[in-house]
Amino acid sequence: MSVENKVKDIIADQLEVAVDKLSRETTFEDIDADSLDIVELVMALEEEFDLEISDQEIENINTVGDVIKYIESKV
Amino acid sequence: MIMDLSGKTAIVTGASRGIGRATALSLARSGAFVVINYSSSKAAAEEVKREIEGMGGSALVVGADVSDYGQCEKLIMSAIDHFKRIDILVNNAGITRDNLLARMKAEEWQSVIDTNLNGVYNCCRAVLRPLLKQKSGGRIINIASVAGIHGNSGQANYAAAKGGVIAFSKSLAKELGSRNITVNAVAPGFIETEMTAVLSDDVKDRVLSHIALGRLGRPEEVAEVVLFLAASANYVTGQVISVDGNLSM
Numbered sequence: 001m002s003v004e005n006k007v008k009d010i011i012a013d014q015l016e017v018a019v020d021k022l023s024r025e026t027t028f029e030d031i032d033a034d035s036l037d038i039v040e041l042v043m044a045l046e047e048e049f050d051l052e053i054s055d056q057e058i059e060n061i062n063t064v065g066d067v068i069k070y071i072e073s074k075v
Numbered sequence: 076m077i078m079d080l081s082g083k084t085a086i087v088t089g090a091s092r093g094i095g096r097a098t099a100l101s102l103a104r105s106g107a108f109v110v111i112n113y114s115s116s117k118a119a120a121e122e123v124k125r126e127i128e129g130m131g132g133s134a135l136v137v138g139a140d141v142s143d144y145g146q147c148e149k150l151i152m153s154a155i156d157h158f159k160r161i162d163i164l165v166n167n168a169g170i171t172r173d174n175l176l177a178r179m180k181a182e183e184w185q186s187v188i189d190t191n192l193n194g195v196y197n198c199c200r201a202v203l204r205p206l207l208k209q210k211s212g213g214r215i216i217n218i219a220s221v222a223g224i225h226g227n228s229g230q231a232n233y234a235a236a237k238g239g240v241i242a243f244s245k246s247l248a249k250e251l252g253s254r255n256i257t258v259n260a261v262a263p264g265f266i267e268t269e270m271t272a273v274l275s276d277d278v279k280d281r282v283l284s285h286i287a288l289g290r291l292g293r294p295e296e297v298a299e300v301v302l303f304l305a306a307s308a309n310y311v312t313g314q315v316i317s318v319d320g321n322l323s324m
Contacts, residue, residue, distance in 0.1 A: 036253065040207050 003075060007068050010048055014041045024065030041067075049075055078306040081106030084158040085305065086150065088112045088141050088198060089168030091119035093268035094218060097294035098165055099123055101302045103132035107163065110154040114140045114168065133158075141168045141194030142186075147201045155205055162211070163305045164202050166195045166240075167218040171270055173229045184232045191236035195243060212255030214305045217244045218297075219260040221317060225324040237262075241315050248313030257312035259304050264319025266292045288320035 001009075004024075012019040017031045028038060038061070042053050045067070051074050061067055085102045089095040091113040100123065103109045109127060111134055113120035120136045127134040137153045139146040154161055169191045172183035195217055206213045222230050223237025241260050248258040265271055265282050271291065274282070283289060297318045304311065 034253065036207075036250065043204055043207070 003072050004068050006048070007045070007071055008064065010044050011041060011064060011067065014044050022064050024063065024068065026064045027062055029062075045071065051075075076303075076307050078105045078302055080163075080306050083162040084108045084110065084154060084160050085163035085165065086110040086112060086154050086161065086198075086202070087165040087167055088139075088150075088194065089114070090123060091116040093270060094263060094266060094294045094297045095165070095167040096123050097298035098167060098301045099134070100126060101295070101298040102163065102165075102305060103127040103134060104130065105302060105306055106132070107305075108132075108158045109134045110150070110158070111136045112139055112141070112150055112168065114138065140190075141166075141197055142189040144197045144201070147194075147197040150198070151201045151205065160209060161202060161205055161213070163214045163216070164198060165216045165218070165301055165305070166198050168194055169218065169220075169233075169236075169270075171230070171233050173233070175229055176231045179232065187232040188236050188239075191233065192239045192243075195240050199243075199247060206256060207254060210254075213251075213257075215244075215247065215251075215256065215258040216301050216304050217241075217258070217260045218301075219244070219262040219315060221262050221264045221319050221322055221324065224262055224315070224317070225322075227324065244315070245313045252312060257304070257308070259308075259312060260315045261297060261300050261304070262315050262317045262319065263297045264292060264317065264322040266294055266297055266318075268294055282322075285324060286320045286322050290320065292318060292320055 008019050008022045015031055015033050015037055042058055046053055049071055085107045087095050087099045090099040090111040099109045099111050111120045111123050124134040124136050135157045137150050139150040141147055172187050174183055217240050219240045220237040222234040223241050226234045244258050244260040300316055300318050
């Protein structure tokens with residue numbers, strides 16, 4: 001599975017949204033994610049891709065596309 | 076009121092003696108699997124385990140110094156490895172190094188902060204990831220003290236740590252409410268434990284004159300309140316419950 005699909009699956013699962021509602025342009029605001037949702041999502045991503053995401057990097061994440069780009073740059 | 080904890084796992088830090096021991100026994104009596112943490116009294120911890128098994132319960136003894144984050148992580152992981160889940164964390168481990176501030180050494184200050192306050196951060200921090208991942212809520216109960224509410228002469232270090240635990244609990248309750256994880260503090264007054272056994276008769280007499288119920292409390296009487304917060308009290312979070320016989324200091 002591509003990183004893009006894997007990331008979308010994790011986001012859909014963590015934030016309880018349908019995966020087909022997610023595009024690269026979807027912001028976390030669009031899907032009503034609060035700050036703890038983002039933290040939980042980051043924990044799931046760290047586990048899945050075996051990496052550590054710093055607080056600073058989290059601040060730069062606003063859209064689904066940001067997450068995909070970030071993960072692609074790390075794996 | 077139903078106090079059924081069957082199928083749930085509880086970790087109690089500092090559970091070999093005193094309030095921690097009474098809490099471990101009381102949670103086990105309600106059906107919880109209990110992780111008995113100790114830092115130095117292994118034999119006493121094993122005794123608590125035997126007592127739990129004697130009444131048909133399951134328990135695991137895990138040594139860990141809560142002032143060390145790595146050891147707290149291991150404590151949580153052992154609990155999950157063994158019982159497959161975690162539902163309740165009771166942060167009870169605590170020490171005293173009483174002294175008037177004018178005489179208090181940096182080490183006496185630091186060790187009490189390290190165990191009584193940093194220990195609560197360490198265990199809560201380590202339990203959060205598995206607790207959030209389970210997505211089935213949870214209960215965190217932090218044992219504070221009346222000293223953390225009113226202050227106490229000779230206990231600036233202890234009172235500072237316990238006051239910190241209260242403010243920490245209220246904040247964490249706000250952070251985790253949306254995940255159905257409740258966080259409360261229990262503030263015992265003077266309870267018959269090894270911690271208060273060292274007080275002189277003079278001090279005890281003075282204390283008793285300030286307690287409406289006219290006696291010290293028993294560890295079991297604190298454990299009852301912890302059990303209530305762990306097993307019931309669904310709509311109670313961010314609170315401090317004093318169990319002090321109405322102590323007015």
